[in-house]
Amino acid sequence: MNAIEETNYYFRKAARIMDVGTPIETLLATPLREVKVQVSIEMDSGEIRTFIGYRIQHDNSRGPMKGGLRFHPQLDQAECAAMASLMTWKTAVTNLPYGGAKGGITCDPSQLSLKELERLTRKYVDQVQDVIGPSRDIPAPDVNTNPQVMAWIMDQYSRYHGHSPAVVTGKPLELYGSKGREAATGRGLLYICREILRDVNLPMKGTRFAIQGFGNVGSHVARLLWEEGAVVVAVSDMLGGVRNPQGLDIASLFEHVQRSGTVTGYGGGTPCSHEEVLAADCEVLIPAALGHALNRENANAVRARLIVEGANGPTSPEADELLEKRGVLVVPDILANAGGVTVSYFEWVQNLQHLAWEEDRVNAELERTVKESYERVTQIARSRKVSLRTAAFILAIGRVGKATVMRGI
Ligand SMILES: NC(=O)C1=CN([C@@H]2O[C@H](COP(=O)(O)OP(=O)(O)OC[C@H]3O[C@@H](n4cnc5c(N)ncnc54)[C@H](O)[C@@H]3O)[C@@H](O)[C@H]2O)C=CC1
Numbered sequence: 233m234n235a236i237e238e239t240n241y242y243f244r245k246a247a248r249i250m251d252v253g254t255p256i257e258t259l260l261a262t263p264l265r266e267v268k269v270q271v272s273i274e275m276d277s278g279e280i281r282t283f284i285g286y287r288i289q290h291d292n293s294r295g296p297m298k299g300g301l302r303f304h305p306q307l308d309q310a311e312c313a314a315m316a317s318l319m320t321w322k323t324a325v326t327n328l329p330y331g332g333a334k335g336g337i338t339c340d341p342s343q344l345s346l347k348e349l350e351r352l353t354r355k356y357v358d359q360v361q362d363v364i365g366p367s368r369d370i371p372a373p374d375v376n377t378n379p380q381v382m383a384w385i386m387d388q389y390s391r392y393h394g395h396s397p398a399v400v401t402g403k404p405l406e407l408y409g410s411k412g413r414e415a416a417t418g419r420g421l422l423y424i425c426r427e428i429l430r431d432v433n434l435p436m437k438g439t440r441f442a443i444q445g446f447g448n449v450g451s452h453v454a455r456l457l458w459e460e461g462a463v464v465v466a467v468s469d470m471l472g473g474v475r476n477p478q479g480l481d482i483a484s485l486f487e488h489v490q491r492s493g494t495v496t497g498y499g500g501g502t503p504c505s506h507e508e509v510l511a512a513d514c515e516v517l518i519p520a521a522l523g524h525a526l527n528r529e530n531a532n533a534v535r536a537r538l539i540v541e542g543a544n545g546p547t548s549p550e551a552d553e554l555l556e557k558r559g560v561l562v563v564p565d566i567l568a569n570a571g572g573v574t575v576s577y578f579e580w581v582q583n584l585q586h587l588a589w590e591e592d593r594v595n596a597e598l599e600r601t602v603k604e605s606y607e608r609v610t611q612i613a614r615s616r617k618v619s620l621r622t623a624a625f626i627l628a629i630g631r632v633g634k635a636t637v638m639r640g641i
């Protein structure tokens with residue numbers, strides 16, 4: 233199965249329990265529009281290079297489409313489509329007035345200079361500016377994109393359409409960004425962890441976590457959990473992992489990462505492999521890197537009793553089944569990592585109203601939203617006797633399906 237087949241497997245499993253019927257099931261599984269563009273730029277050397285960019289718009293029945301932009305060498309159309317679809321279900325689980333989209337460029341940003349990255353981003357906007365917009369489709373950061381990239385997007389789009397801060401979220405604070413957005417996905421995961429730990433009678437203090445990925449999502453959730461007394465026993469990034477059964481000192485790990493750009497080589501733990509992080513002896517595993525991290529080959533090695541999905545699509549359907557059989561509780565991506573898009577929504581609202589919220593308000597509204605979604609999903613899981621993933625899809629499909637039918641097809 234490729235990425236979109238995996239996402240649709242989960243979608244169909246829930247749609248069939250709900251008995252939505254083949255015509256609506258097919259409609260909801262089919263993206264509204266798939267844009268694939270040539271992104272050609274002049275490199276610093278004077279050479280012309282051509283990259284491929286995507287923007288997949290999955291559904292807009294509940295509002296403008298929303299979702300991140302990924303710059304990654306392995307990005308392809310199927311993965312963008314999968315993540316666009318996940319955005320539709322995620323915004324619906326969280327009850328944000330949005331649909332879903334996702335996009336990016338197949339490239340390795342570590343091989344580009346800052347100027348090349350800027351030219352690439354601006355050229356991409358030239359190619360998609362007629363399909364995005366503040367009330368049409370609003371991009372945001374994802375893997376290897378950041379507030380600076382969002383600033384270039386805002387600027388380039390505004391050259392075509394006039395001053396438009398609300399065309400993109402995750403912008404720098406100096407350029408209409410929202411307080412709290414940078415840490416929002418990690419903070420949302422923290423709130424989810426608090427809820428699920430309470431439900432399984434585990435205290436935050438002393439509970440052991442392993443975290444795959446130490447970028448925006450992984451590093452913030454590690455810091456927030458550690459600040460609450462949780463023990464982070466292993467972390468990794470694309471170069472490898474580091475572990476310490478007594479707990480890593482996250483503040484000094486941050487200093488190390490700031491200096492070296494990677495968790496590897498950190499002196500407060502011992503080096504370990506990617507697979508050892510996923511199989512770490514801990515209560516909670518947070519995959520917060522790329523899709524398909526947990527699959528048929530490694531799912532049975534997982535020792536955690538809870539998995540909280542920070543990444544999008546980190547668990548393949550085969551792995552999901554193996555984990556469920558072993559009683560491992562999985563909090564799915566479309567519920568667990570919705571903190572980022574929730575604060576993106578707050579940023580968009582602030583931009584449309586030309587005002588700025590204080591961080592306390594952002595975090596309080598985020599906490600309320602996360603708790604409410606968690607409550608709704610767990611109620612469905614209990615009453616229908618299904619997994620949290622299937623329950624989250626049932627909630628989302630109900631909302632998107634109703635909006636679709638009420639608007640008229
Ligand atoms: N940034 C956001 O607000 C949101 C991101 N996500 C998802 O969270 C995941 C991470 O995104 P970000 O943190 O934003 O990206 P990022 O680019 O800031 O960080 C990605 C991290 O993953 C690491 N990584 C890459 N391959 C790895 C591997 N094989 N093993 C271990 N680590 C590896 C990188 O070294 C880096 O530390 C993605 O799946 C993304 O779609 C989900 C919701 C919102």
Ligand SMILES: O=C(O)CCC(=O)C(=O)O
Pocket residue numbers: 298299300301322370371372373374401402544569570572573574576
């Ligand atoms: O902040 C956003 O709008 C989208 C973030 C994102 O791409 C995601 O939730 O996967």
